[in-house]
Amino acid sequence: MTPQTEEAVNMFSKELALHAYRQMLRIRMFEEQVNELYTRALMPGLAHLYSGEEAIAVGICEALKKEDYVTSTHRGHGHCLAKGATPNLMFAELLGKEAGYCHGKGGSMHIADPATGNLGANAIVGGSMGIATGAAFSSKYLNNGLVAVCFFGEGALGQGLLYEVLNIAQLWKLPVIYVCENNLYNEYTHYSETTAGDICARATAFGVKAETVDGQDVQAVYSKAKQLIDDARAGGGPAFLLCNTYRYTGHHVGDINREYYRTKQEEQEWKTGRDPIQLHGERLLHEGFTDKATLDALESEVREEMKAAVEFAIATPYPALEEVEMHVYA
Amino acid sequence: MTPQTEEAVNMFSKELALHAYRQMLRIRMFEEQVNELYTRALMPGLAHLYSGEEAIAVGICEALKKEDYVTSTHRGHGHCLAKGATPNLMFAELLGKEAGYCHGKGGSMHIADPATGNLGANAIVGGSMGIATGAAFSSKYLNNGLVAVCFFGEGALGQGLLYEVLNIAQLWKLPVIYVCENNLYNEYTHYSETTAGDICARATAFGVKAETVDGQDVQAVYSKAKQLIDDARAGGGPAFLLCNTYRYTGHHVGDINREYYRTKQEEQEWKTGRDPIQLHGERLLHEGFTDKATLDALESEVREEMKAAVEFAIATPYPALEEVEMHVYA
């Protein structure tokens, strides 16, 4: 756990702390079901699981208003859920069903939902950096006080677009937070082979303030995010938040044999020593916010929620074939 | 004049200093003729003059070997001449003649010449950053000890490509020097409106060493360049050199009324107080390397050289019409 200012700790109330725990658990259990769907060959295509990184999406989205914007990535389930998406509609989308968020047309990598400010997951690495910055542009133009958060993996640091929009966001003082989730790997390559220099310096070079946080500590993420978001909302301009984290499983559900690029030991160390849910659970117990039995019950409850959502999705129909030519143009 | 180490000053021998003077003068007189050609409506299209920025191209190219590579920009005449191009063939190119460097097919913005390592001027802002880095990649791959210099204006800092190749050049320790010519304007917009943060920090963020130099002082440019180039050649990896400078005339030859974006006074201050040729001339006199009469004679000689080159270009024929379909494929 990183040291926190007293104020930051205080901001993280009991209610918030409990909600954050539940949200992280929901993401973990959601992904558990996604993997299950893949293994049972019930899901078309592939999916990229967010397990291990939950504290980032949850810590940040807890600091956002419902109307605030987020953009997400190929590894987007966590961001969507943290921003308020409903698992039923997400699973339906993952299975390509009419009831899905995008009528089944988007799938795992394209969940979008205006109702929760979700501008969309994006299967182009770095592809949403312009979009998030543009949402912040709107916010300033319309003076509506909204903030946009752009989630991306450290692999997206390789895309030149990031530096173009960092520059513009800073020049125009746009309320956008760039959240870099460094889970150490770009697909099957360690980020040190693809990333020269210092990550935060890539933002500060443009005058954009940058902070680093332990991405496994939801309270730390929340409190840093809260500062940056409040500041952006107040006209303080953009910020960059580097979150150090780890993905527990493969690059996607089909990436089973990983020894050629990372050791089982490394995976084990993160899972046992730095699990965001476990760490936060310990904190809840320590603070006396809850007890072990309640947490165990919560886990069962959430798992049931996700199982039910999967059942809903399996049972719900595919879109009518006419849908294929709908929504090409508005 | 920026302060210099004794060693650096010594490196800049009398012979070099005199040669640099002549080269700067040649660029100035070349551009004088280009403007004349435009005014007399003898030149097709437009051209972007390098007048005022001569110390950069010359200072750097004096530190390069003939086989070393350069890439240039829309404002490229100075780079080409400094790297060893022949005015006859350049003017012929500017007039679209067969004798031109590119058989008239390239024009002002595309002069290229393998014999002098000139990989080509480029009319896409930032368009040559990949090319220069690729030439450095070859150098390392083939282990031939060559260095590549990538010239670009500060406006090109807006192109994401720069950050992609800075990262790769640093990761792979490629012998490439990125030379940013900050002449204060992107076309008709002051760079402060388009450039957030700190320019050099944009390179150091990627671990690429960066230096700033007075781009009006050819000796200062030379000695910084020499260090960086020698270091790159020795395997020290890429570098970034920010040169502060000013363009004396319009964005292009047709940009006559400039008051809406910059004052005549500003132009005058640079021209009288910080002219690279005048400053270097004073240095030559001060060092006793030459006398006033010799410098005056040199000016006439160079002006005649350029006039003769223009006459050559005017007299020489256009390419045969069949040329239009030649060189599409190698």
Next chain:
Amino acid sequence: MPDTTDRELTFAQAVREALAEEMRHDSRVCILGEDVAEAGTPFKVLSGLVEEFGTNRVFDTPISEAGFTGIAVGAAMTGIRPVVDIMFGDFLTLTMDQMVNQAAKIHYMSGGKWKVPMVLRTTLGASRRSAAQHSQSLHAWLCHVPGLKVVIPSTPADAKGLLKTAIRDENPIIFFEDKMMHHKLKGPVPTGEYTIPLGVAEVKRVGKDISLIATSSMVQVALGAADMLAEIGISAEVVDPRTLWPLDEKTLIDSAKKTSRAIVIDEGYGRYGVTSELASVISEGAFYDLDGPVLRMGAMHVPIPFSPPLEDLTVPTEKMLFDAAKKLCSKS
């Protein structure tokens, strides 16, 4: 369209007027691009707009085509109606991911939930002695992409009416302006408020022997060729699709059915270009009425050379079109 055509505007003036009207009419409309404000763009198309609307509506951007196009996509999704200025159509290369993988697909991928009402204005056309990287006409690429609309006006009046429609449309639209027409082409423009629907071709000249289907800069070329053909007794019809997507296939096909011969002419490259699509549409739709193959004329398949005598060979001319039409008509 109101028929008060008591005044003439240049193409550039018509574009500017459309923008000014739409910006007055809808405060969400704003402009983003390089040197668009005080400089009014290098082509001086936007001169005066920043004076009227201020720098809170007309934004000078860094030289970051991908970046500000992406920003426009996000802004369009969240309540703004940005008009992006890409100085030379050649720089579309830098915006392709934002336009093709993002703007074009967001409405569909989100199952209709998000919309991207934006316009990207850019240029096409050679003959300015600007060489290979500043002379391309790349509209065929965008026409190939579902989710985008492509507008390519040939007259000041069309430019104004179509641009106004484009700005009010709910989709990402690419609007192509021929650089050479900006100040050189003048034409009557109604004074009143009017818009022109997308997807409606216009017969610019009625004829009966051959159909010349022409776009943008090539419409004037076709009209000139039609004059020349008239002198030798061939009556040419000139049809301008005005928008390439949506495409008014019916008007094209009907014209060809009527005349039984067609030549398609466009300043983009002929190969794998716009002319191939239009010719195919006509060939499929009018096959049994055609007396000869539908011919295509486009830019010569070479990077545009700088040298004036060479560059002039690369763009179709009235004479070239006249010759081809004459030959086609004499064949059958």
Next chain:
Amino acid sequence: MPDTTDRELTFAQAVREALAEEMRHDSRVCILGEDVAEAGTPFKVLSGLVEEFGTNRVFDTPISEAGFTGIAVGAAMTGIRPVVDIMFGDFLTLTMDQMVNQAAKIHYMSGGKWKVPMVLRTTLGASRRSAAQHSQSLHAWLCHVPGLKVVIPSTPADAKGLLKTAIRDENPIIFFEDKMMHHKLKGPVPTGEYTIPLGVAEVKRVGKDISLIATSSMVQVALGAADMLAEIGISAEVVDPRTLWPLDEKTLIDSAKKTSRAIVIDEGYGRYGVTSELASVISEGAFYDLDGPVLRMGAMHVPIPFSPPLEDLTVPTEKMLFDAAKKLCSKS
């Protein structure tokens, strides 16, 4: 081509073998791309190459498509023969400036002085349930650009022979591989050294009633449709251009002249796509021998949907082609 066809390889194996042979044969040939080394690409096409050639020949890059493509352009100009790997053809959007404004034009703009001998390998094709940003077939764009060559093989043997030729060529070449063929399509591949020239179409099946002109993934579809047609007594010829630029117009036209009917089929979008060009070439060249219009089949003009039943509607099938061919043959 040597006729020792005593073994079968998958498409991916054939590609890998071509690369390995060329890398052995010429030390200037190297590979740049994302996850190309130890991972051998997500499609596992390059597995084993880094083990043989090392990380000084097979370079894992950052996720910087524009950057490493640009580096390849510069490297190609200065003595290297890079083979760039762009994982999904959809990401070509990010490389367009480097490929179109740089690689394609450098030879011409320099009056023939510089050359850019590089190959960019990428993928096309839908049906993997990968949705709109990972399913496009964007080869039409590149075919439109003078200075580029476009290779689009349909069999393992063609892939090997054409890739070897492409690597030895002095020009920038885009090489498209259908993702679904990589491991699913097996075919005989000669064991000896061989290359296949660019610009030579191959008749994959001889027929006399109708010509099916098919590319890449659609060649198997056309062969399947030809089988179905044979059952109802229609003899279909299947012609694969193999390279879209240079294009073997003659073989296409001759086939259509012989059969008097043609359908062009390609997995790119039908509109403003490859099929439009091929259909136009045939229409122009064989007009007076045709009994009906040249028809086109391409991907449905929608962003590729994720949902399996919808995605399956977007790509032409044997049945669709069979129906269209049957109808065309019955007409005249």
